[in-house]
Structures are given as structure tokens and as C-alpha cells.
Amino acid sequence: MPLVSTNRLHKFFGKNHVLRGIKLDVEEGEVVTIVGRSGSGKSTLLRTLNGLESIDDGIIEVDGAKLEVDCADAASLRALRLKVGMVFQQFNLFPHLSAGQNVMLAPQVVKGTAKSETEDIARRMLERVGLAEKFDAFPDQLSGGQQQRVAVARAIVNDPVIILGDEPTGNLDSRTAEEIMALFQDLNSAGKTVILVTHEQDIAEHCKRIIRFRDGHIISDEKVASPADARQILAKMPAGDEMVTHV
Amino acid sequence: MAYQFDFTFIPDYAGMLAQGVAYTVGLTVVGGTLGIGIGIGGAISRLWNVRPFGELYRYYVELFRNTPFLVQLFLIFFGLPSLGIKLEAWQAAILAMVLNLGAYSTEIIRAGLQATPRGQLEAADSLAFTRWQIFLHVMLRPALRKVWPALSSQVVITMLGSSVCSQISTEELTFVANFIQSRNFRAFETYFLTTGMYFALALLIRQTMHLIGRYLIVRRPSR
Numbered sequence: 001m002p003l004v005s006t007n008r009l010h011k012f013f014g015k016n017h018v019l020r021g022i023k024l025d026v027e028e029g030e031v032v033t034i035v036g037r038s039g040s041g042k043s044t045l046l047r048t049l050n051g052l053e054s055i056d057d058g059i060i061e062v063d064g065a066k067l068e069v070d071c072a073d074a075a076s077l078r079a080l081r082l083k084v085g086m087v088f089q090q091f092n093l094f095p096h097l098s099a100g101q102n103v104m105l106a107p108q109v110v111k112g113t114a115k116s117e118t119e120d121i122a123r124r125m126l127e128r129v130g131l132a133e134k135f136d137a138f139p140d141q142l143s144g145g146q147q148q149r150v151a152v153a154r155a156i157v158n159d160p161v162i163i164l165g166d167e168p169t170g171n172l173d174s175r176t177a178e179e180i181m182a183l184f185q186d187l188n189s190a191g192k193t194v195i196l197v198t199h200e201q202d203i204a205e206h207c208k209r210i211i212r213f214r215d216g217h218i219i220s221d222e223k224v225a226s227p228a229d230a231r232q233i234l235a236k237m238p239a240g241d242e243m244v245t246h247v
Numbered sequence: 248m249a250y251q252f253d254f255t256f257i258p259d260y261a262g263m264l265a266q267g268v269a270y271t272v273g274l275t276v277v278g279g280t281l282g283i284g285i286g287i288g289g290a291i292s293r294l295w296n297v298r299p300f301g302e303l304y305r306y307y308v309e310l311f312r313n314t315p316f317l318v319q320l321f322l323i324f325f326g327l328p329s330l331g332i333k334l335e336a337w338q339a340a341i342l343a344m345v346l347n348l349g350a351y352s353t354e355i356i357r358a359g360l361q362a363t364p365r366g367q368l369e370a371a372d373s374l375a376f377t378r379w380q381i382f383l384h385v386m387l388r389p390a391l392r393k394v395w396p397a398l399s400s401q402v403v404i405t406m407l408g409s410s411v412c413s414q415i416s417t418e419e420l421t422f423v424a425n426f427i428q429s430r431n432f433r434a435f436e437t438y439f440l441t442t443g444m445y446f447a448l449a450l451l452i453r454q455t456m457h458l459i460g461r462y463l464i465v466r467r468p469s470r
């Protein structure tokens with residue numbers, strides 16, 4: 001059984017037929033990237049996978065959580081979203097909360113975990129993305145790369161089986177992008193399945209599988225024989241402090 | 248012949264004036280708190296069109312923003328008894344102030360909520376927050392922070408507007424001033440003094456709102 005599976009997925013924006021019958025299976029432990037031209041529907045596909053975009057036909061199933069056209073009620077949306085963590089190009093941290101609070105909020109609010117406990121969890125998550133010392137810093141006091149790492153910590157705090165990233169490195173310089181890719185690869189080694197959308201070929205080469213998209217169709221789907229290892233690339237890169245993460 | 252200023256009446260009426268100030272402050276604190284509360288409820292009901300409140304709030308806001316405060320006050324104090332609702336002057340005053348400020352703050356706070364960046368809403372959605380959780384934890388505090396200066400000004404306007412409540416014999420500052428003036432016939436001195444007192448009150452309220460904003464809304468450690 002694939003971890004993620006979509007079938008006959010269709011999406012319209014008005015008359016614009018953006019997803020044209022997508023069938024996609026992703027197995028547990030994969031790192032998949034979706035590439036393709038601007039406007040081809042990559043983001044839309046990714047966003048349907050956790051219900052940020054409604055669908056007009058078809059079915060989505062993630063680890064047993066199902067979403068169908070006619071039964072996208074609050075309960076099934078919630079079930080789906082608990083399985084899926086999402087990271088955005090613009091980070092989208094909550095600006096009025098510290099890094100730690102950004103991470104604590106979801107377990108506190110969504111799962112009703114006690115505050116003292118969520119604080120421990122948040123500390124562990126921030127440590128995992130190499131930002132333990134930034135617990136009390138606010139988003140506007142963090143660099144882009146640091147904000148994205150907090151966003152990753154926030155996305156994994158409720159222990160989703162899969163992490164989605166919509167151009168998660170799109171706003172970062174190449175070294176910082178590499179660090180974020182190292183983080184995704186670490187999370188993958190720790191058992192998370194990852195699906196990323198990217199424009200950049202060298203980012204795509206970090207993934208185990210590359211799906212090409214055009215006009216709402218999948219036009220190719222290939223395994224990558226030996227994905228690039230972000231840590232090795234980082235080791236060869238000049239300058240910058242060595243990142244410490246513990247997965 | 249030059250006019251002879253005479254402020255010697257002040258000590259005689261100091262107690263009354265203090266009571267008037269206290270009354271005005273009381274009206275403002277209660278009216279301000281409840282009014283902003285109504286505004287928060289109204290803002291979210293309007294924004295999400297929560298039925299039936301969204302629609303009700305729409306008419307209420309239009310009604311109260313497009314009619315004079317004095318007439319609203321009279322309607323409540325002199326009009327409602329015809330429907331069997333008899334309120335004391337102070338109750339009518341507070342109700343009118345709450346409803347008036349509620350209408351304005353509904354629109355002010357709604358603007359702040361509307362300014363929530365879409366990315367933050369999507370982040371919260373993707374974490375499986377419910378609508379109310381998003382409102383409470385993601386939208387409310389930044390929205391209040393954004394509109395707090397406008398809201399503070401509206402509270403000051405409401406405080407100044409409370410002088411109108413003297414018309415239904417609410418014993419606030421203006422009522423006291425009118426009373427003193429009718430005794431000493433020192434119109435200029437009495438209202439000059441009252442003007443100064445309102446001015447000081449306005450500054451005080453602005454400062455208090457500023458501190459509340461700092462403490463309640465920004466609340467961030469100093470690093």
C-alpha cells in the first residue's frame with residue numbers, strides 16, 4: 001500500500017483546468033520532487049494533498065486518511081492534515097509568537113497537550129533543526145534560513161507521516177538552501193516521507209524520485225540512481241559555520 | 248472694562264468635580280471594555296458572516312455609525328420605557344456608549360483581522376487548526392496590535408462623547424460643570440477648567456491604552 005495515493009484528481013480554477021486527472025502513488029520513505037514550468041499546477045497539486053485546495057474530482061488518500069470530492073468534511077480534513085506537515089516558500093511563521101511558541105502552538109491547540117509538555121516538545125523539535133538556542137527569538141529576529149528551520153520544526157511537531165514543501169528553498173541563498181535540504185534528508189533518514197516542489201535542478205537532484213509536470217499532467221516519473229547528499233555538498237562548500245542538527 | 252477672572256470657586260466644588268471625573272472615567276472604562284468586546288465579536292461575525300450575527304451586526308453598525316450619539320442616547324433613555332424597558336440614567340448612558348463604541352470598533356477591528364497575511368492562515372490550516380482556533384491564536388493579537396492606535400482614539404472620542412450624557416442627568420463631569428456654572432455664573436472659568444480636565448483625561452486614557460497595548464498585545468521578551 002502506498003503511503004500517499006491520488007487518483008483521477010481534477011482541479012479547476014474557473015475555466016482553468018489546472019489538474020487533469022492526476023494519478024500519483026508515493027511509498028513510505030521516498031523523497032519526491034515535482035518539477036515543471038511556472039503555472040503547470042505543481043503548487044496546486046501539493047496544496048490539494050493537505051486540503052489547502054479543494055478538489056473537483058477524484059480521491060486523495062494519505063496513510064488511511066481519505067479525502068473525496070463529496071465528503072471533504074471538517075473531520076476528514078483534520079484527519080488528513082494531522083498526517084501531513086507543510087513548509088512554505090515564505091516560511092509563514094506567526095510573527096507575534098517566538099520560535100518556541102510557534103512550534104508549541106499546534107500541539108497545544110490541536111491536540112490539547114499541556115503547556116509544560118509542549119514546551120519540552122518544542123525544545124526538542126528546535127534542537128532537531130539545530131536552533132535550540134533560538135527558542136525565545138521572534139521571527140523578525142531570525143534569518144530566512146533560521147525561519148525556515150523553525151517552520152520545519154513546526155510542521156513536524158505533531159508527527160506527520162509526510163512533509164510537503166512548496167519551494168522551501170526558493171527564498172534562500174544556495175548554501176542555506178543546501179542546509180535546508182540536509183534537514184529534509186535527515187528527516188527522511190528518520191522515517192519521514194518528503195514531497196517537494198522546486199524550480200531548481202540542483203535541488204531536485206537531492207531527491208530519490210523526480211516527477212515532471214506539464215499543463216496539469218505528469219509527463220515523466222523517474223527514480224534517481226544516486227541522489228545528491230546535501231551534507232557532502234555542504235562539506236565542500238566554502239565559508240559558513242557548520243550546522244549542527246540531531247535527528 | 249476688562250473681565251476679572253475668578254477661580255476662587257474651585258475649592259468649594261473640588262469634591263463635586265472629583266466625583267464628576269470619577270463618573271466620566273467609570274463610564275469610559277465600562278463602556279470601553281464592553282464596547283471593544285462587542286467590536287471583537289462583531290468583527291469576526293462580519294468577517295466570516297457567522298449566521299445570524301454577521302447580518303445583524305451589519306445593520307447595527309450602519310445604524311449606529313450614521314446617527315447622532317445624542318439621539319441614540321435619547322432613544323434608549325426616553326424611548327425604551329415606551330416598550331416597557333425602563334433604565335436608570337447611568338444604565339442608559341453606559342448602554343449607549345457601549346453600543347456606539349461597539350459599532351465603530353467592529354469596523355476598526357475587522358480591518359485589522361482582514362489584514363492577516365494569507366500565508367499565516369494557510370500555515371494554521373495546514374496544522375489542522377479550526378476556524379476559531381485560527382481566530383483566537385493567529386489572527387486576533389496581530390490584528391489588535393495593528394489597529395490599537397485607531398481603537399485608542401475611538402475610546403477617547405467615546406469618553407469625550409460621554410459629556411452628552413449630562414443631557415439625561417448622568418452626573419458626569421459636564422453635568423457637574425453645568426451645575427457649578429448655574430450657581431456661580433462664572434461660565435468662562437468653569438468651562439475653561441472643565442476643558443482642561445477633559446484634555447487631561449484624554450491624555451490619561453491614551454497613555455493607559457498605550458500601556459494596555461504594550462502589555463496585553465505585544466508581550467514579547469526584551470531580547
Ligand SMILES: Nc1ncnc2c1ncn2[C@@H]1O[C@H](COP(=O)(O)OP(=O)(O)OP(=O)(O)O)[C@@H](O)[C@H]1O
Pocket residue numbers: 013016018036037038039040041042043044045
Ligand atoms: N487561487 C487561485 N485562483 C485562481 N487561479 C489559480 C489559483 N491558484 C493557482 N491558480 C492558477 O492555476 C494554475 C497553476 O498554478 P500553480 O500555482 O499550481 O502553478 P505552479 O506550477 O506552482 O507555478 P509556479 O512554478 O510559478 O509556482 C495557474 O494557471 C494559476 O494561475
Ligand SMILES: [Mg+2]
Pocket residue numbers: 042043044166
Ligand atoms: Mg508554485
